[in-house]
Amino acid sequence: MRQSESERTRRFDALFAAYSPDIVAYCGWRAPSASDAQDAVADVFLTAWRRLDQLPEGDAARVWLYATARRVIANQRRSSRRRVALQERLALEAPSRPQEPLSPNRKETLVHAALRGLGPRDREVLLLAEWEGLSPAQIAAVLGCLTVTARGRLHRARRRFQAVFEALLAREENAQPRREAAVRPRTTTQAS
């Protein structure tokens, strides 16, 4: 049954108020740039507005928005592959910049490096769970696969993330003493 205009507007407002932070966050880490993310958010909610009568209620609406955002970003990627390739190359170069001592921020850099070390499918399923807080059933609905498949992918992605992160961390911690030794002042060979 078609909703009245005021009902549509009210529902859309409620939808936007409830879920725009989720979709902004998701597009933020999925889209290749901030402006692409904003365009994707706009596309998602425009699609939602046009298809409001068919949108499910409750949590399913949130999942529908994630699934739509995923498709919008896939379309963006297809249409701007060269630009994405450049950005991905720049992103991969980021870890080779000079490194600060290990700090919470440094750990965060390692998190991002570890995420880049995962395959795109692992990264996506992991972040849908850890950053977006989706359950395996909801992830399955977003990805269009069985819940049991999503659960399996998530399990593998978690294991791989942990392995990559720990390897990066160990390398970082091993590099620390050498860096400290290199900058220690020499006290035995002072010129007279």
Add this chain to the structure above:
Amino acid sequence: MNKSESFQALRRANPRVKDGFAQSVEAGADAVRAQIASAGDARAPKLRPRRSRLVGVSAAGASLAAAAAVTAFLTVGSPGGGGPGVESAVAAVQRAASLTAASAERSGTAVVRITHNSEVWAGTTVRWHGRDVRSHGLPRRPGRAGSELLVVDGMVYGVEDGRWVELGSPESIDPGSGTTPDEYLAAVREDIGGVTLRRIADSVSGLTTRRLDDGSTAYGGTVAAGLIARESGFKGGQPIRVFPFGYVAHDEAANPAAHLDAVITVGADGIVREIAVTWGTSASAWTYTVTYSRLGATSAPAAPANPRPFPDRSPAG
């Protein structure tokens, strides 16, 4: 470093907890406004005004075509659209299964009915909200009270002599009977979680699609009884097959190889409304239906006021 430390670091890196995230949301609202305005939609929604302008609006001019493409993409293969073939009907049922699973993750209501020659033979209404469940079984005999089972915050309550009684933890209630609270929930989640639907969709033969007046679509075909009444057991020394929610499959349905008629009704919103299975002859006609409603919107059951503690029936020590 242990596992929790690496995942704590991952969670701390979530962009939502970073400075500037709220501004990104505001910027997203700006972009949505710009997009909808440029779409020239006279019915465009008036989003609530943001508090302050912090971030510029990205160019959205070229994205109308993309939005149209997304809309078209989403429309392809939607249930019942333009007389889809069997392949797209299977895909539509599977898509509905995924969407329904997500809707039912938090809460919902399932009404199970078995009829024999059009008379209600047995039934249960199950409402769930997270791990809390309330199940109300129809009376087995006229004049009797129906069975009541309630699980709230890890405590099971039953009705005895018209009063609520604390029965203990869910694990302690008739384990292996197929009717423990955990098994009810598992049955609900299996049906609603897409497993049953996918099993039916993957194995159904002669799948047909029928649009109903209310905008929903009925997908029908035949399916092996063993895929629906999957559990086996014994009753009175005889092997039986059991439907989800603990009901014995009679006549043809007891034969796993028999083909039963199954209809899955998917609402206009893409959510499964009902699974209906029919079998038998005009002299002995059976139906088994599970109807879902209020997925994601069923309120949590409340614990009963002043329940009696479970009477201690152990021998006096």
